[in-house]
Amino acid sequence: MSGAEPSDKSATQLPRVLGRRDLVFMIIGAVIGSGIFLVPGAVLSSVGDSVPLAALVWLLGGILSLLGALTYAELSARHPRAGGLYIYIRDCFGALPAFLFGWTFFFVISAGTVATLAVAFANYLSEFIPLSRWLAKVIAVGMILSITLINVRSTQQSAALTTITTTLKVTAIVAFSIILLRYGQFPVFGSYSHGKRVVTGIAGFGSAMISVLWAYEGWQYITFSAGETTNPQRNIPLAFLIGTGTLIAVYLLANAGYVAALGAEDVARSTGVAAAALTRVAGNGTSKLVGIAILVSMFSAANASLLTAPRVYYAMAKDGLFFESLARIHPVYGTPVYAIAAAACWSAVLAAIGSFEQLLTFVVFFGWVFYALAAASVFVYRRREPLAVLAYRVPGYPLAPMMFVMAAAGLVIITIVTQPQRAGIGLAVVMLGLPAYGYWRR
Numbered sequence: 528m529s530g531a532e533p534s535d536k537s538a539t540q541l542p543r544v545l546g547r548r549d550l551v552f553m554i555i556g557a558v559i560g561s562g563i564f565l566v567p568g569a570v571l572s573s574v575g576d577s578v579p580l581a582a583l584v585w586l587l588g589g590i591l592s593l594l595g596a597l598t599y600a601e602l603s604a605r606h607p608r609a610g611g612l613y614i615y616i617r618d619c620f621g622a623l624p625a626f627l628f629g630w631t632f633f634f635v636i637s638a639g640t641v642a643t644l645a646v647a648f649a650n651y652l653s654e655f656i657p658l659s660r661w662l663a664k665v666i667a668v669g670m671i672l673s674i675t676l677i678n679v680r681s682t683q684q685s686a687a688l689t690t691i692t693t694t695l696k697v698t699a700i701v702a703f704s705i706i707l708l709r710y711g712q713f714p715v716f717g718s719y720s721h722g723k724r725v726v727t728g729i730a731g732f733g734s735a736m737i738s739v740l741w742a743y744e745g746w747q748y749i750t751f752s753a754g755e756t757t758n759p760q761r762n763i764p765l766a767f768l769i770g771t772g773t774l775i776a777v778y779l780l781a782n783a784g785y786v787a788a789l790g791a792e793d794v795a796r797s798t799g800v801a802a803a804a805l806t807r808v809a810g811n812g813t814s815k816l817v818g819i820a821i822l823v824s825m826f827s828a829a830n831a832s833l834l835t836a837p838r839v840y841y842a843m844a845k846d847g848l849f850f851e852s853l854a855r856i857h858p859v860y861g862t863p864v865y866a867i868a869a870a871a872c873w874s875a876v877l878a879a880i881g882s883f884e885q886l887l888t889f890v891v892f893f894g895w896v897f898y899a900l901a902a903a904s905v906f907v908y909r910r911r912e913p914l915a916v917l918a919y920r921v922p923g924y925p926l927a928p929m930m931f932v933m934a935a936a937g938l939v940i941i942t943i944v945t946q947p948q949r950a951g952i953g954l955a956v957v958m959l960g961l962p963a964y965g966y967w968r969r
Contacts, residue, residue, distance in 0.1 A: 541609050541755045541838070542682075542861045547762040549686040554746050554770030556693035557831035559777070561647055562742030563700065564801040564821050567782050572795040573735035578716055578786055584732065585782055588739035589775030591934050592746055596771045598902045598928040599750050600764035601921040605908055607759035609863075610842025611750025612901040619907035620900055622848065623964060628897040629843045630960035635890040637836040638870060640744075642877035644829040645670045651825070654818050667878040674830045675871035678837075679857070679864050682755060685834045692827035699820040700777055703805055704784035710808045711787030733941035737892065740938065742778070744891070745828070746771055747898060748835040755838075760918035833874075837866035848967045889952040892942045899935035902928050 545553075567581070574580040602615050617625035645667040653663060678685045708715075749766065753759050781801075785794050788804035797803045801821075802814040837853075841863040844854035850869070857864040905921060905928050921927055943950040 541841075541856060541863065543755055543757045543759075544683050544861075545686055545752055545756045547766050549683075549690065550749050550752075550756065550762060550766030551770045551773075552690040552693045553686065553749050553752070553831050553834065554766060555697060555773055555777075556689040556827045557745035557748045557835065558743055558770075558774055558828075559693070559696060559700070560644055560745075560825055560828035561821055562744075563778055563781050564817065564824070565799060566738050566742045567785055568794050568797040568800045570735045570738050571786075571791060573731045573738070575731065576791045576795045578791050580732075581735070582716075582779065582782065584735045584739050585778050586775065588736060588743050589771065589778065591740070591931060592743045593768075593771045593775070594927050594931040595898065595902055595935075596746055596767035597764070597921045597923075598905055598931055599747065600767045601905055601917065601919055602901070602908070603750050603753040603756075603763040604760040604917055604919045605912075605915065607753040607756060607763070608842070609751065609754030609838040611753055611839070612747060612897065613751075613839045613842050615901045615904040615908075616897065617846070619904040622846070622968070624897070624900060626843065626848050626964045626967075627957055627960045628900075629839050629849065630963060631890060631893065631897075631957050632836065633840055633849075633870065634873070635956060636894050637832060637839075638874040638877055639891070641671060641829050641832050641870075641874040642667075644825045644832075645874070645878045646881060648822060648825045648829070651818050651822050655815070664879050664881065668875045670826065670829065671833075671871055671875045671878060674826070674833050675867060677830070678833050678867050679862055680860055682834070682862055685830060689827060689831050689834065692823055692830070696820055696824040696827055697773075697777060699816075699823070700781055703801065703817070703820070704780045707784030707788040707804050707808055711784070711789075711804075713787050713790040715783045715786050733938070733945065736938065737942065740895075741891070743774065744894075745831070746774070747901075748832065751835040751838040764919040833867065833870060837863050837870045840866040840869060848964070889949050890956050892939065892949075893953040893957055895935045895939050899932045899939075902931050902935070 570584055571578070571581045574584060599611075603611065606614055606618070608614050613625050613629050616628055646663075648670050649658065649663040649666040652658065652666060658666065674685075677688060746767070749756075749763065749770075753763060756762055785800050785804045788808045789797065789800070793803070793807075794800055802817040805813045805817055840849055840853045843849035844851055844866070850865075853863070853866040853869055855865050856862065906925065908915075909924075939950075
């Protein structure tokens with residue numbers, strides 16, 4: 528790996544090597560981690576065990592994600608550069624909020640997500656192979672190292688790996704769901720807990736929506752790779768539409784299968800709903816199949832994150848707002864090698880420490896402040912560049928982006944009202960970026 532400065536322009540720019548299929552699988556791969564295997568019980572419990580309401584929350588979460596995706600698609604088509612959301616926030620609202628987004632994303636959201644997936648990967652692997660506490664940490668760090676090497680050597684190879692692993696996990700989820708629907712004993716929409724049919728109100732619905740949006744988290748990441756996408760004006764909008772549409776269908780199908788197998792009461796009480804549902808229908812040995820699917824799913828999601836997130840740090844470094852070396856492109860591999868290595872190293876540190884999960888829950892919701900800002904950028908760009916010729920414009924403008932911005936803001940407000948301590952800690956972590964901004968700005 529060479530640390531020398533590239534000698535020509537081709538070595539200072541990320542090559543455009545990602546096609547539409549790569550983007551679709553990157554979206555699905557980044558989003559489907561462990562959430563759909565674990566979260567449905569908490570969602571159903573939050574809405575009073577009402578299956579139709581739970582299905583509505585999953586559908587609304589998907590539609591909200593789709594509105595944001597279609598908005599980001601116009602932004603990516605307008606300025607298809609590495610960094611995505613960071614670029615839009617910087618151009619429209621200034622360097623400070625853009626830096627705070629990148630700062631929070633690097634130190635907590637992205638690194639914490641990769642570390643969480645790596646630690647969970649080792650924990651699930653322990654169901655098949657006995658692991659000591661220290662060996663589990665070694666495996667978690669080793670998993671991060673393996674995907675780092677792949678991403679350093681080739682963006683195309685990493686995208687191909689994401690395609691393979693995403694295909695495997697989606698096939699597994701669909702197959703499990705069909706089996707559960709075929710052999711489950713409960714009617715999907717007629718399965719209620721008669722003692723808890725009253726909805727728990729706005730707080731309950733908001734709590735359910737937070738869980739669902741966490742399960743949908745990650746579709747934003749392909750905007751970071753816009754600078755490496757071929758024909759981005761066409762491929763990014765289509766990839767967002769296909770990818771988010773597929774996620775909605777897969778999530779609704781999986782939830783229907785869980786209810787058919789367990790009934791609403793048992794789904795609401797379950798913290799490992801996928802394994803419990805398949806065990807109920809097909810016997811004790813089948814829970815191992817869910818474990819394998821979760822291992823593949825988490826590996827795929829971690830790889831998709833490391834494939835996309837370092838492009839934010841690369842863009843920040845090019846602006847002089849992060850370590851200068853992170854803007855370097857490897858002259859042979861054509862990847863932002865130092866940005867990838869920095870992201871991986873910090874993720875590995877968090878995975879080795881193993882006490883960061885609570886911090887991640889405090890901060891991850893704050894990402895929606897930046898997601899709303901990025902979506903609001905479309906209004907600024909349209910005002911500044913009214914005559915710009917674009918191959919794609921967000922349908923339903925201005926209503927579609929406005930609905931996404933309002934929903935994202937509402938989610939943050941609900942969290943602040945219902946969990947003020949969590950919100951305060953999250954805000955404090957974000958504000959720690961102010962001294963760092965002053966340092967790099969100087």
